[in-house]
């Protein structure tokens with residue numbers, strides 16, 4: 146049987162369409178649904194008002210991550226509203242028979258960190274969560290994207306959502322990355338090229354030799370940032386690196402089932418002559434360690450570069466650009482090197498995995514934290530934290546003046562106590578530098594863990610390549 | 614939750630000529646701690662609307678008494694960033710029924726439609742003219758008609774049409790919501806699950 150060539154995205158999407166609504170979206174089946182304390186309570190409330198049960202409770206997994214404290218997790222949560230959300234999640238899970246990894250469970254952590262590390266995330270799956278960085282799971286060759294609370298309620302009620310099929314985009318990054326250039330830099334580079342709306346309406350497949358060379362952690366970082374280009378999500382075809390990562394994990398298939406699924410996973414790639422609606426190709430050698438200077442993730446440059454002058458911008462672009470620089474306390478044409486830094490944040494579902502902590506630790510080993518820096522090191526999960534301890538990284542970090550906090554989203558969105566004070570500058574490994582994202586008035590510069598490490602030991606924006 | 618039926622209306626508009634307005638600006642994370650869907654309008658654009666503390670910022674459009682109405686007109690790429698549906702709830706709760714922009718972020722658009730808030734995407738040129746009209750006369754009125762998929766600047770008489778998915782249009786006009794529809798498909802979904810095995 147011959148059929149039209151398909152992209153990886155088509156193959157998985159088409160296999161999950163239950164029904165096509167006339168003149169409308171597809172009824173799209175969801176294999177795995179992750180929920181957390183912030184975007185789920187209203188959805189459960191809606192179900193209850195309708196007198197509905199959760200349709201497939203075994204396909205939803207819950208964890209509280211967004212608002213939880215990163216110190217004293219053994220104690221009751223101090224902040225009353227946060228505690229109420231976490232308690233509500235627990236109660237809803239109990240009532241509806243949903244598996245929950247609560248605060249002190251060894252599998253607890255940021256939802257997009259625990260899914261993959263537990264082997265829940267697998268190639269070919271459809272995955273949603275009421276959090277835009279659900280795109281992280283696309284690193285395994287799955288279709289994963291963020292949804293709103295109404296859609297969370299849809300999944301709970303029917304295991305489906307209504308979605309129009311997005312368009313397809315491929316981004317190829319070819320060649321070898323320079324030393325000191327990481328997946329985070331690839332992501333920031335791409336967004337600086339296509340802008341924060343360049344991916345809107347599309348689902349991205351990342352391909353090319355530079356992408357293949359990334360570890361699973363790196364691929365997750367890259368797919369995680371897809372949403373910052375406006376795309377619904379990003380994915381990478383699974384390969385040996387993917388299979389190796391999944392094998393043996395808690396919920397990974399075992400024995401015969403493994404062989405069966407593996408055979409299917411190996412078919413998951415775009416056909417040679419598949420057509421994409423949009424395609425970009427970049428040279429890995431053009432990418433430098435990146436840092437952002439403004440208030441959206443598209444405002445990034447190589448760390449040794451200068452902020453644009455804005456002279457060639459149109460009126461409304463210029464207005465937004467100036468507003469952004471004013472918020473940051475920067476000026477058009479400023480060099481980034483040497484800029485003041487007050488806080489360093491390592492963590493989030495973008496860069497809170499074991500590899501990120503290895504990289505950071507490796508860099509600061511034998512050096513000292515600069516006196517002007519407050520550093521928050523927040524593992525993405527309890528398992529990441531345990532691994533950090535097991536590998537003896539804590540001792541090296543402590544020796545260099547850094548301490549580890551407990552897992553959670555933390556300063557990525559500053560819903561808990563971890564807020565960067567107004568006017569202060571943070572080099573952050575998270576994903577968003579929006580006004581006030583890390584606390585009211587906080588000024589965020591997004592970067593990789595290596596850049597963050599360089600800032601942490603020098604106390605200012607520094608080119609990490611000087612040390613490599 | 615069933616949504617309100619969308620009925621054709623005329624109203625002045627509030628201008629927000631800023632681009633890339635992300636959902637963290639629409640409603641900052643620290644106000645997402647409610648477990649019920651009410652009262653989010655109070656914190657709409659919180660950090661732009663208020664100076665530090667609770668003093669209203671007189672320069673922000675929502676605090677300028679000359680602007681009013683059920684239509685928010687915003688710069689391109691509105692609603693980017695976080696998937697929080699609270700952003701759509703806050704805008705709706707504040708009293709807006711329509712957001713006009715030259716470009717919307719995907720998740721925001723879905724969230725808005727799921728709550729009876731209509732995103733109207735117009736050309737950059739039309740948007741520019743809208744801002745000019747409102748600047749010249751803050752009481753200028755606009756008409757939003759979903760049935761005919763048109764938006765009219767009553768000041769200049771210029772009408773533009775906009776896209777909306779036929780299914781979503783039906784939902785908005787009739788106040789249907791997706792969950793009512795999806796639960797009718799449960800048997801079909803169960804059969805689909807069988808076929809996956």
Ligand code: SF4
Pocket residue numbers: 210211255256257276278493494495553554557558575576
């Ligand atoms: S770490 Fe940040 S981006 Fe990731 S899930 Fe938490 S809040 Fe969302």
